[in-house]
Amino acid sequence: MLYIVVDWYIDHAEVTALDRLPQDARSAWASLNTGEIPDPKALAALAPLFPQLEEATEASPVEGVLGFGFALIVLTSAIGVVLAHRIVAPLTHLTAAAEKIRQGDFRVTVEPGATREVEALAITINSMASELLSLETRLKFNTRAVAHELRTPLTVLQGNLQGMSDGVIPASEERLRALLGQAQGMSRLVDQLNTLSLAGTSNFVIATTTTDLALHVLETVTLFQASAGNGVDLRTDLQPAPARIDPDRFRQALLALLENARRYAGHCGPIDVRTGLDEAGQSFISVQDTGPGLPDFVQHSSFDMFWRSERLNGRGLSGSGLGLTVVKAIAEGHNARLEVGNNPGGGAFAKITFQVS
Template identity: 40%
Template sequence: MSRPTRWRRARALPLATLTAIAIATMLMLSVGLAYIGVTWYSAYLEESINRSLPPEAALAYTRVYEGLLPDEAGLKTLIDHLETASAAADLKVQIATLAYSLLSAVASAIIGVYLARRIARPLEDLTAAADVLGSGDFSARVAASAGSTREVESLVRTFNTLAANLERMETRLRFNNMAVAHELRTPLTVLQGGLQGILDGVFPMDRRMLADLLLQVEGLGRIVEDLRTLSLAIGQQLVMQRQRLDAAGVVAAVLSAAQPMLEAEGLTVETHLQPASVSADPSRLRQAVLALVDNARRYAAGGGWLRVETARLPDGGAVVRLLDRGPGFPEDMDAVAINPFWRGDASRSRATGGTGLGLSVVQAIAVAHGGHLTLANRPEGGAVVAIHLRPA
């Protein structure tokens, strides 16, 4: 955060404080304007009365003002004249007080409206931006003005963050829809072509042909199941039954079940499984570990080596880590995180029935457990994939 931004946030006042200051300022301004106006008009009336005094009354007034004793006739004339003029002057002062009070109230109201509009202008901008956002244009943003209150600045930041997240989600959803259509097109095309060929008599309806078509159906089923898993994760319904378990035991069971297929690919498995107690859904944790093992079998079999580790973290959590000597991940790691259908080798994965959703499913399971998935490349070659789980 830049220094001007920190300074602007530091000096921004809360809305309640700014409102109180504005009200107090308007009150003082109104009282001050009325006082100045009435005081000036009273002095003006006094001067007018003094100018209208008869000569003998004026002389008596001057002598009184100078501390001298006036003559009796002049003093009587002065008193009579002041009694006559005071009644009219009092009425004029009352009218002037009312008039200046109204003028000060109008002036204060005009200034108050100006200040209120300055305070409310960011809210008007937010309303306009929200209308744009509601129309489907997620590029709408609001610039925080220099005189905004803390609450308005916080609201602007929250709105901009929300708009940015919606824009990213909309971009990702659009990409995912295209990716789903692309992934489903190939097996559906193969199925349609094979079935049409059988109906037309071009292909014989033998066991081999049916097995090929069944393989495409199984691939579609895996894609649908992986998409269902991701949709459950979005709805926060992926992990429903937690229990305390040892991550090392779950990983050992998965490796034991997957040993035949790993040996068939020529992978030598090393393990370093340390006890690590976590609170997790055992079926989902097995699904995540099996997905990572299956990814290693598909993409890293050429390295001939796979190491699986479990460990307890200093904060009490657990980590499940897989290391291989395969091709590793691309330099642009964002491509793996953003693209749910990312494949290390697209042609090989389709040939072996992969959906490309494996890492997305694992990440969704990790996040549903309050953890996260990390992807990295080993300096000596190969990849490191780790599931971090929070403490039990």
Template identity: 40%
Template sequence: MKIPSLSLARLTAIVIAAMLLLSVGIAYVGVSWYSSYLEEGIISSLPPNAAAAYKDMNAGIVPDTASLKELFDLINAMSEPADFQLYVAVLVCGLLSALMCSVIGFYLARRIAHPLEELTSAADGLKSGDFSVRVQASHSSTREISSLVETFNALATNLETMEERLRFNNMAVAHELRTPLTILRGSMQGMLDGVFPMERRTVSNLLLQVEGLSRLVDDLRTLSLAIGQKLVIDRNRLNAAELVEAVLASANPMLEASKLTVETQLQPAYASVDSQRVRQAILALLENACRYAASGGVLRCETETLPDKSVAIRVMDRGPGFPEDMEAIAVNPFWRGDPSRTRATGGTGLGLSVVQAIATAHGGHLTFSNRKDGGATVAIILPQNAEDKLQKVGTHAAMGYA
């Protein structure tokens, strides 16, 4: 009865029209049959002369005057009760046709509403926290219901994925906090108990742990701002090459300590950006290079305007490069180049996620690739004019849920 290509509005119109035609047809057939039955009963009750006159009239023969008068008198006498019976027949046939159409219409309405009932039940399960619920789309569903089922299943899948990653992120945050907090608690307890001397070097080491915790909190705050779409506020049209030069100048001591030689190819590239956030992103890339690619000895920074008028900021190193499964970098906000997730090299594991959040908040994106001769390339792609673009980083992009 249903055709998948039909829309709900068109299907409803067709069903209503079919029910109206069916109702009229049933009433017409019933009344026609009862009229014939009533006519046969009247004819059978006529006297012989009147019956003969009626047959002559149907045959096209003019009956005699007396028989014709008798026929008309009988018909006039029986017309009122016959009309009443006919009115009753019309009413009964109309009620029967309406009842039959109501039953058929109720059945069709139930079939149309059944997927919506399944969706309501699944939505209740989703509300209670069961993100594994799905709705099977029927081949006979209308276009709108099929689209709604597909959208609901996609939403449930995204929520299930978000829950899994949120659970992982909570475990990762606990992992990141456990080590420095354990060191701080053990060292401070040892000092109070007199086991460890309260030396300047010990306090300096504890301060390093506090600084690591501060970096973790700052990174988490940056991602929280991205989730709330408040990461990029103050935009100005600036030259990306000048921003990179400023960051390289401020990070020069860190680069020298890592024994990295910096090469640059900074072409003028203008974009509407939040200078503070872009500098933060560039600095995060430089810090990652110092931690994981210092063995390469060379760091290259480039800026250019791409053919589509967007601006590219690239940081290229000669380190070990990225793993084959580069998707894990964008999906996992606590990804580390060190498979053991050791803190020996420092960092929170959130650096690339912060850079990705900043790029997405500008309406751009982050790209990863390995260089042919060894090393990695991370590029921040920013649109030239992003004033009219909404910040789409949200939970998905900031925490790797895209």
């Protein structure tokens, strides 16, 4: 740009200097430029003015470079300041937002910047802050829920043990068994929380192998029936269902489903356990009961941590409220899908469908 402007200025300065010459001197200059011999009188008129014309012509490049160069420096500097402000200002906001996040304030929102890169960074920070806020909310809820779940059994244990040590409460076998049940319940809760803490990590579902679900279901149902006694009627319809699973995690999920069915519907009729292939050729396992089922408006809430149906709690039944949450985490660890709902003829069902590998 400077070259173009200076070149124009040199031509302009030369034309301006020529316009100041007398007519005969201009004609002599024009003749010299075209290679013609000028008129002697015109040449005589040009001769005393030639040094002045040459000085003006030689000075014009320097004047052009200095003048227009300075003007371009000022212009480009102003443009640079404006661009720097448009780029740096969003970065300052991003830095302030990052500092707030570092201090634990996740309720921040950053406006998109002037460039695509800054805009993408702002969107990423906003998304990260929103995710951290959600995680913080869940963590606080889960912490309060864990404290609530453990407070009652710990209070019962502490009160009874204190009473026994003071001799106020007799240490009978029946009471000790009841206290052992309380301790076992807390142990199950801790195990379930540990399972959920591993969900989504590389150590959650390991040692996977391709096997038949029916074999593992038969083994697990047999052991569960033996521990539950004759009070639970388990019926099985086990068709071949090949899938790639972690056998330990799979049994953990199945036991949780069986325990839920036994706890809330075991007295209502048989519990049916089925395996096989669905219409899409995907392997599945389902556990169905003939109990009261789930209210329609809370079927999705059944996956939430520490959720319990008020309809069932009214019977004085206890549970950690983590069973289906653990099952869902294990299903997702296998890239499988967990569905829960009510059977058309009554009762509830839970179904895990494994993707075709």
